[in-house]
Structure formats: C-alpha cells, structure tokens
Amino acid sequence: MRILLVILFLVLALISGAQNAMVTFKKSNVYRVELNVQTENGTVFQKTMKEGAREFSISTVRDQHVFKVKYYGFDMDTLVTFTFKAKDTTIDLDKTFPEIFNMLDEVNVTDAGSVFSKVNLKQVDGFAIYAGKKTEVINIANTKANLATNNGRQVFAKIAGLNIWESDAGGIQLGIGGRGLSPNRTSNFNTRQNGYDISADALGYPESYYSPVPDFVERIEVVRGASSLQYGTQFGGLVNFKMRRAKQDNRFHATLKGTMGSFDFMNATGSLSYGKQKFGVYVAGQFKKGNGFRDCTGFTNQSAYLNVFYNIKRRITLGADFTKMYYLAQQPGGLTDNLFRTNMDTVLRTRNWFEVNWNLAAVYADFYITEKTKLNTRFFGLISDRSNVGYLGQIQRPDLGQPREVMGGEFRNAGNETRLLANYKVLNNAHTFLIGTRVYRGQTTALQGLAKTQNGADFSY
Numbered sequence: 001m002r003i004l005l006v007i008l009f010l011v012l013a014l015i016s017g018a019q020n021a022m023v024t025f026k027k028s029n030v031y032r033v034e035l036n037v038q039t040e041n042g043t044v045f046q047k048t049m050k051e052g053a054r055e056f057s058i059s060t061v062r063d064q065h066v067f068k069v070k071y072y073g074f075d076m077d078t079l080v081t082f083t084f085k086a087k088d089t090t091i092d093l094d095k096t097f098p099e100i101f102n103m104l105d106e107v108n109v110t111d112a113g114s115v116f117s118k119v120n121l122k123q124v125d126g127f128a129i130y131a132g133k134k135t136e137v138i139n140i141a142n143t144k145a146n147l148a149t150n151n152g153r154q155v156f157a158k159i160a161g162l163n164i165w166e167s168d169a170g171g172i173q174l175g176i177g178g179r180g181l182s183p184n185r186t187s188n189f190n191t192r193q194n195g196y197d198i199s200a201d202a203l204g205y206p207e208s209y210y211s212p213v214p215d216f217v218e219r220i221e222v223v224r225g226a227s228s229l230q231y232g233t234q235f236g237g238l239v240n241f242k243m244r245r246a247k248q249d250n251r252f253h254a255t256l257k258g259t260m261g262s263f264d265f266m267n268a269t270g271s272l273s274y275g276k277q278k279f280g281v282y283v284a285g286q287f288k289k290g291n292g293f294r295d296c297t298g299f300t301n302q303s304a305y306l307n308v309f310y311n312i313k314r315r316i317t318l319g320a321d322f323t324k325m326y327y328l329a330q331q332p333g334g335l336t337d338n339l340f341r342t343n344m345d346t347v348l349r350t351r352n353w354f355e356v357n358w359n360l361a362a363v364y365a366d367f368y369i370t371e372k373t374k375l376n377t378r379f380f381g382l383i384s385d386r387s388n389v390g391y392l393g394q395i396q397r398p399d400l401g402q403p404r405e406v407m408g409g410e411f412r413n414a415g416n417e418t419r420l421l422a423n424y425k426v427l428n429n430a431h432t433f434l435i436g437t438r439v440y441r442g443q444t445t446a447l448q449g450l451a452k453t454q455n456g457a458d459f460s461y
Contacts, residue, residue: 026055027093037065118158121221124432126195127376127419130223134237138220147214148259148267148288152176155214159222169263169292172301172327174211178224178236185209188236194243194321196362196380200411201442206234209386210325210358212241215257215269216284216305243321245307246273246280264298265290278311292332295347299329315368323360328353328457331388334395351404352390353457359383377418385410387459389451401453406461408447415440 027033034048037060066083118138123131136159140147145154150171152164165175165183177183185207191199199208224237231238247253252274259267271284282305289300302325309319333349340346364378387408391399419436449461 021087021089022057022059023088024055024057024090025093026090033093121223124421124423127374127421127434127436129432129434134224136222138222140214140217140219145214148257148269149261149265150174150211150214155220168299168329169297170265170288170290170299170301172211172299172329174208176239181236186236186239188234189239190231190234190237192231192238192240193323193360194362194364195240196360196378196417197382197413197415197440198241198323198360200382200384200386200409201413201444202440203233204442205409205411205444209356210323210360210384212243212323213269213284213286213303213305215255215286216243216271216303218242218244243305243307244271244273244282244284245309246275246282248275248277248280250276261290263291263293280307280309282307294332294345296330296332296350296352299327301325301327317366319364321360321362323358325358326356328355330354330457331390336395339395348395349390349399351399351455352388352392353459354386354388355457355459356386357384372423373421375418375420377416379416380414382411382413389457389459403453404451406447406449406451406459408459410445410447411442412445413440413442 037058118136121130121135121137123129138155138159140155143155145151145157147155149169152166152171152174156162156164156176161178163177163180163183165177167173167175174186175183176186177188181188187207190197190202190206191208193212198210199206219242221240221242222237223231223240252272254270254272256270257268259265265288267286267288269284269286271282273282274280285304287302289298291298304324306322307319309317311317331349331352331354332347333352335344335346335348360380360382362378362380364376367375369375385408387406389406390404391402392405392407393399416439417436419434422433424431424433451461452458
C-alpha cells in the first residue's frame with residue numbers, strides 16, 4: 001500500500017511538472033516595463049519591471065500565451081504583443097522588440113556663452129534683474145587676448161563705446177571708461193568681483209587700483225546706463241568680474257602657465273582646484289615682472305585668489321573668497337608734446353615709485369527657500385593701501401634731487417548686501433520680484449609729507 005502511494009505521488013508530481021513552465025524575461029536597458037501574460041482562460045500574470053531591473057522569472061502553465069509589453073516613457077497607442085507556447089525558456093525583450101529602440105544620431109547642445117567671446121546677460125541672472133538694460137558678457141576662455149599682460153584693448157575689444165587707457169606695461173591697473181568718461185583707474189564704473197566692491201571706496205574714492213588676474217576670471221559682466229539703481233551712482237555703470245570656482249566632478253584640476261616677452265617680461269600663473277557635489281576649493285596665484293619700452297618703468301606684481309564653497313542639502317550654499325594683490329612699479333613721468341615728438345622714450349623722472357597692497361575678503365550664503373524663491377546675503381570687506389613717492393612737480397620742471405614727496409591712502413571698507421528674488425505668475429504671465437538692502441561703510445585716510453632724499457622705493461616720511 002505504501003509503495004502505491006509513493007508511485008501515485010511521483011506520477012502527480014510529474015503531471016504537475018509537465019503542466020508548468022519556468023519563463024524568464026530579461027532586458028539590458030534601464031527603462032521601466034509593464035508585462036502582462038494571458039492564457040486562453042484569462043490573465044494569469046501581471047508584473048512591472050522597475051527602472052534598473054534586469055530580469056525576473058514566472059512559473060506558468062504549458063499553454064498558448066499572449067504576451068503584452070509596455071515601456072514607460074515611450075509614446076505608443078497600443079501595447080506591443082506576441083504569442084508564444086510556454087516552456088522552460090528565456091525571453092530577451094531587447095531582441096523581441098528591436099523596433100522600440102532606435103539609435104539616434106549624436107546631438108551636441110552647446111550654450112552660446114561657451115562658444116562666443118561676447119554675449120548678453122539674461123533678463124534675470126542670479127540675484128539681479130537686467131531686463132531693459134544694456135549688458136555685455138565677455139567669456140575669457142573664448143577671448144583672443146593676451147591674458148598674460150592683461151591687455152585691456154584685447155579683452156574689452158568687442159564692447160563698443162569704451163575708452164581704454166593702458167598706463168603700464170603689465171596690465172596691472174585697468175583703465176576703461178564708457179559714454180565719453182575718463183578711463184583713469186576705471187573711476188566712472190562701479191567695479192566688482194563676484195558681486196561685491198573691490199574699489200578703494202565705492203562712492204567717495206571709486207578708483208580701482210586692483211584689477212583681477214584674467215586667468216582667474218571666468219567672465220566679465222558689463223552693465224551700462226540704468227545699473228545705478230542696483231549698484232551705485234557711477235555714470236559708466238557696472239563692471240563685475242566673475243571669478244572661477246572648482247568644478248564639482250570629484251577630480252583635481254591643476255594648471256601652470258608661463259610667459260616670457262620683450263623688455264624682460266615674465267609671467268608665471270598656476271591654479272589648483274578640487275570639487276565634489278557638496279564641497280569645492282579653488283586657489284590660484286600669479287607672479288609677473290618686467291620693464292616697459294621706456295627706462296624707469298620696471299614693475300613686479302604678485303596676486304593670489306582663494307574660493308571655497310559648501311552645499312547643505314541643496315538648499316543652502318555657503319562660500320568665502322579671499323584676494324591678495326601687491327605690486328611695485330617705477331613711474332617715468334609724462335612728456336610734453338614737444339618732448340614726445342622729439343623722442344618718446346625720454347625719461348625726466350627717475351625717483352618716482354608707486355606701491356599698492358590690496359586685500360579683499362567676502363563671505364556669502366544662498367538660501368533656496370522654495371523652487372521659485374531664493375535669498376542671497378554677502379558680507380565683504382577691504383583693507384588696503386596705496387603709496388607713491390617721488391618728485392611730483394610739473395613735467396617742465398626738472399628733478400634737481402630735492403626731497404621727494406610721499407602721498408599715501410589707507411582704505412578700510414565693509415558692507416553687506418542682501419537680496420530676495422521671487423518668481424510668480426499673474427494671469428499665466430511670468431513675473432520676477434526683487435528687493436534688496438545695502439549697508440556700507442567706507443573710511444579713507446590720506447597722508448602726505450616729505451620723504452628721504454634718495455632714489456629707491458622708500459615710502460617712509
């Protein structure tokens with residue numbers, strides 16, 4: 001009796017095994033797929049393969065089956081179907097429906113700003129509204145200019161209406177003016193770096209003794225005309241140097257560039273950066289020196305820049321900048337028209353020197369309150385000074401070796417700017433609301449006296 005039961009059990013197992021089949025579906029793509037398997041008697045299986053899933057198996061009867069598949073994200077009016085006889089098998093969805101996936105030709109989408117050297121600012125860019133304003137953007141990477149000497153004529157060549165003044169052989173000081181205004185130390189433009197002031201005193205003494213190193217700059221934004229509502233009272237408008245920052249690609253990036261030229265010119269520039277999804281640091285430095293084509297025009301210049309940032313859950317971005325620049329230059333003095341026509345290399349001042357020591361710092365925070373509302377606040381400060389020593393009489397008067405004059409300026413500035421920008425719709429029309437505050441304090445101390453009777457760069461009284 002026991003033997004009969006065992007034989008009966010084995011027969012039932014074989015019958016049941018003969019009636020079932022293991023069918024495995026697999027795919028190599030990452031698309032989400034909905035599977036629906038039907039028999040002659042109705043639906044026996046329904047399954048959704050999620051994104052990233054590669055295969056799964058079902059146990060079904062050995063019968064005629066209708067298999068339906070739908071790929072999410074594909075525009076198909078009807079489900080793709082086919083009929084098969086169930087048996088132990090593997091069905092490759094990629095080979096079963098090759099017509100679903102067609103390899104398209106490669107398409108490169110490139111931002112115009114990364115191709116052309118000059119474009120325009122967006123109507124709303126960052127935390128500012130530029131709609132209705134005359135704007136230009138200079139992309140340094142696409143500019144055919146001599147960046148080693150910071151050649152202003154070449155860097156700003158494609159912006160119409162600028163007056164450009166080159167006052168030294170190394171491009172240490174930038175001199176540009178717009179709308180017929182004097183380009184002397186860019187005093188008629190509100191000059192900024194990453195959106196904060198870099199000039200000696202934004203209102204009382206707006207001359208820019210410091211000019212950012214072009215190799216540290218990503219782009220230069222020029223806003224003219226009505227920019228005073230946002231930036232200040234200068235007639236020329238705004239010049240903002242947007243500095244480079246670390247790429248968020250989990251890699252180290254290093255650059256080193258050297259340049260040599262006529263009149264003992266030498267420039268060495270290097271940078272190092274590392275960035276990931278939440279953190280980034282960028283540090284760069286430059287040393288350059290040289291002599292102009294006239295005697296007594298030698299200079300040395302040292303610049304350094306540091307930027308760090310940290311993202312907190314994609315809602316808050318914290319960052320800090322620090323800039324250091326020092327240069328010493330000898331100044332040969334001007335020439336009368338007759339002297340220039342006779343010999344433009346003439347030098348009548350051999351004891352005149354100019355020194356600048358510039359220190360800038362800023363910390364900022366961006367708060368993304370909602371997808372349409374964001375807040376930016378930045379604190380910035382400047383501790384800098386400039387000095388010149390020499391015989392400062394009119395060029396017609398010769399330097400007879402008498403005691404020189406010393407003139408100095410000390411600049412201590414600090415401020416904060418906070419902006420709230422919100423995008424909203426009224427009657428299905430997009431609008432942008434911007435409100436901001438500025439708190440600023442600038443203190444300038446001017447010094448003047450007699451220097452020691454000597455020829456060197458001694459700025460003591």
